[in-house]
Amino acid sequence: MENKIEFKDILLPRDTHFGIVKFMTRSWSPKKTLNLDKEYLPQDIKDLVLKSTYLDSILDAECVRNGVSKHQLRKEVVNYVEEIAMDKRMHVIRWMGVFFLKVSFMMKIGIFVNEPAVLKLKETMGENPVLFLPTHRSYADFCLMTYLCYHYDIELPAVAAGMDFYTMAVVGQMMRETGAFYMRRTLAGAPLYSATLRHYVRTLVGHYGAPVEFFLEGTRSRSNKSLSPKYGMLAMTLLPYFAREVDDITIVPVNISYDRVMEQSLFAYEHLGVPKPKETTGGLIKALHTLNDNFGDIYINLGSPMSIKEYLGHPELSAETLKPRDLQKLTDEQMTHVQKLADHVVTLQQDCTVVTITNLLCIVLMDSLYRNKVLCLQEVESQIGWLIKVLRSLGANVFERDVKSGIERVLTVHRSMMRLDKEKRLRLVSSALMNMTNDVQRKMKGHILKAETMVNAVPIIQVQLYINPVLHYCVPSALVYLIASRGNILKAELYTEYTLFRKLLKHEFFHLEGIEEANFNKALEYCVHNGVLSSSGDVLANRSGDKLHNRSGDELHFLLQWAVIPALTTLFACAEVMRECKKCEHKRALKRVQEITELRKCHPYCLSLDAISNCLQGLVHAEALLKYKVKNDMIYEVVPAVMDRCHHLISSIIPKLRLVFDDSNPVIVHQKQRARL
Incomplete structure (x- = not known):
């Protein structure tokens, strides 16, 4: 559509x-909402x-x-x-x-x-x-x-x-x-x-x-x-x-x-636990000079x-x-x-979401990061053209006047985040190495991350911020595809597992539970119609090994795989931490999930305190965790049987992609300068 x-x-x-x-x-004579x-x-x-x-x-x-x-x-x-x-x-x-x-x-x-x-x-x-x-x-x-x-x-x-x-x-x-x-x-x-x-x-x-x-x-x-x-x-x-x-x-x-978004950089740091600055008139006046930009x-x-x-x-x-x-x-x-x-x-x-060239360019850039492959400008234009068709078929409102001029405009707007190199290839610009003051470190809300982790994480999180508004179009189809990718599965079983994942990710991807069956059927129909799944009666199967599969189908396979990787990986880390702790406070859970995510070098968005909190709430919603207050602390307690089932299901559908988001990824251009936070 x-x-x-x-x-x-x-x-x-x-x-x-x-x-x-x-x-x-x-002269101004406005229309009123009430004529009393x-x-x-x-x-x-x-x-x-x-x-x-x-x-x-x-x-x-x-x-x-x-x-x-x-x-x-x-x-x-x-x-x-x-x-x-x-x-x-x-x-x-x-x-x-x-x-x-x-x-x-x-x-x-x-x-x-x-x-x-x-x-x-x-x-x-x-x-x-x-x-x-x-x-x-x-x-x-x-x-x-x-x-x-x-x-x-x-x-x-x-x-x-x-x-x-x-x-x-x-x-x-x-x-x-x-x-x-x-x-x-x-x-x-x-x-x-x-x-x-x-x-x-x-x-x-x-x-x-x-x-x-x-x-x-x-x-x-x-x-x-x-x-x-x-x-x-x-x-x-x-x-x-x-x-x-x-x-x-x-x-x-x-x-x-x-x-x-004006607060793009601040938001990226807030995700990692850096406290937001207090709003003051003096701060507003100081910030005005930063607005002299595109x-x-x-x-x-x-x-x-x-x-x-x-x-x-x-x-x-x-x-x-x-x-x-x-x-x-x-x-x-x-x-x-x-x-x-x-x-x-x-x-x-x-x-009413309006998908713009900014969203599309960030999706293409993230896709190239997952593939560890640098794209030339012509390939970027081709990918955006393909994405427009995909998203419109999923019901999205895509606003684009001219793709080529739109890319040039967005590259100017986001020149501190992405750019074309001398060979006209799309590259991600890393953030400057940050020296955090003792005061900022003392106020950090989560685990104290290494400077290297912050450098790698901030630009990836900023790119993810412009992908996030589009994800609600992709998530139902991505979950259907990933669940069915494990092997042949009956439609009824697929729906049962799909609804569980939607519960687990309710706070990460907001949706109405009352219309989930209709959303599931639409997502399933989309996957079958576009050749990523095959249907034989009530049995569904993955078609990724089909030799008749075309290039467009392969790209759709890959997009549906990585679209929910950050959410599923964060959810899995939360489940692991809670199985290990059995019972712990909210703040301790946040720190521990950030700590193991940093050690495993997962997708940087998995370090987001917002995403971690959403996944913990999802586990509560799915009844894998109990939540209650003791004094001023929020406590989580594991429900073992439900948590074990959730842990097993999550691990069974996380795509096995090799993720590289450090200086060995050829898509990333690294800065040498330092900045102070």
Whole structure:
């Protein structure tokens, strides 16, 4: 299936003399998401919250519970509202827009938007609240939907932001005045704050005539893959629907893809255990000079608007619906609906993934690293052409205008990571040798890795970050192929083992378990149709030894083998460590897995603390591990019979490829200089 999307660069019209200032000072009459009898301004939303019956009842309950006067508690609530609430200052928005455009042109980026989807959404606005749910891959995400709305004359969204920004001098207030509202990372142990936040969000959704935007994943995905969703914020935003305050709510899944993520290098080091630097205004100012570079293009793809009423049906009557609307809370059944909806939206975000030349070039580069074979430019172009066909046949949205010019552009964007040598062959550039300060070593989260390991690992992890967004298209077929490659197998047995591996890798490759049978059948059909497996009745077999196999089939065999090597190898290492330890704390397990991965010289991505944590969670999900808390430590305990089965199955399908990611691999160009971390 070939999916074509019409993208338009919305920055291009601004690239003229006085184009930025003229655009940001124009008359602006935005389309609102709600056409109510009264227009509610940010201050009106705050007033509604403070005068609510709900918060008044909470204050009465807290008075009785804590013996504190209602007047004192009300002052606390007022302070919480001031901490949380968004504002809208048009002069600040215009100046911030000028700054955003200036920085964008300094970074030489284009912002490509699925314009037909935006215009179609805009036409439907005015009847009910709209939630923008974008993927979260970079801090730049905070600006993009706001600028998109300004460009298309849509009311600017109220955007949920973390307290890291709140504490940044000047920046925190400017973000608030352009639509940000702030929320703490945890609500535990602060019932009054929790109640205030919930009611503020509920009021914002039900009365403010602008989209509400938040990141369902809750944090930036350092792996560039979909994370399991957090449910709290979605539950808050849907309460007006369940309480029948609004007739419907529209959810808009959004995928934001980058040619080059600003935090690419930082993310690679965070995977290895180097702590992230604290966000400060001074740090932001210092970082601005690093943005004077070519960062390539950004792709914003809006999925089809989703009606909550159509998805969930009308809210059912319950004991909660007998209460005044202000006092209604989510029932357990409604919370289950919220969780299922959140999981579904993540898969819709995945469906909106835009595969770019950056992703394709990184796949080709990683393929050449696995083969220990340097590719000339013509071979690279040929491989990318083949990959485009493969990914489109798997249902991917591939955006490419001209492969040759696209490769040249991406090589400029990623010149510190990959380049063509004098013979026009594609090479990976190793990272500089790092001297870690004692302070950084002391704060390392995992095993203290050798300098040589870090040098070899960082560039490979950076390449993997641009492969990861594409993997959800390949993983089902790769698992089907690898399981069947061991020898003849019945379809029923293949499906049983496939579902177990999907459980084990649930946190590494997010998916909906409820539709796994359909995904399995599609993957199996794909493997048989493309000649990597043969089918005789209910028996499946590997066709890699078939002499009639063509070059394209061999390439597909190899791609399906290495696509899941890092995940399976990490999973195997986790299983081995837990079989050895029987019971241990989470931090100790992370360190031990990193230690044995370094000793065995596995794929460098297996050193990722994120990947290791995901695989440990997968073993819990498959019931091979028990997980519980003792004081502040998370403890894992082996379930021997289940763990032994998982260990055996994992080891049986890991491809036996010789992996070389050090200076003996001819694809890697090594740097001599040192850097300080």
